[in-house]
Amino acid sequence: MMIAFVITLFFWPLMIASIICSAAGILCKSSLSLFVAAFLIIPMSLYLAATPKFMVWGLVFPLCYIASALCIKKSKRLLAFATSIPVYSVIGWLAYTVFGG
16 A cells, blocks of 8 residues: 555656756757756656566666657757657656546
């Protein structure tokens, strides 16, 4: 029971923080913010990697943020946003599944 509480305590705030860091990184052209976002999304990735539907795909989401950071370093802001879309989509889907569906 306590473990579930701790996971819940950190799971959603870290996902929201990763979205904020990634959006700030893309808007301010800061690759460091995107690397921080990649670090913050790791708990969600590990959780998804443990489920049958996302076995390996769950580990791809931090790599999307890292790819965005590399795009920002090369001044490709639109491509950086495009590589972040899968993470935004899965977080939106997960939020809909848990809270709305």
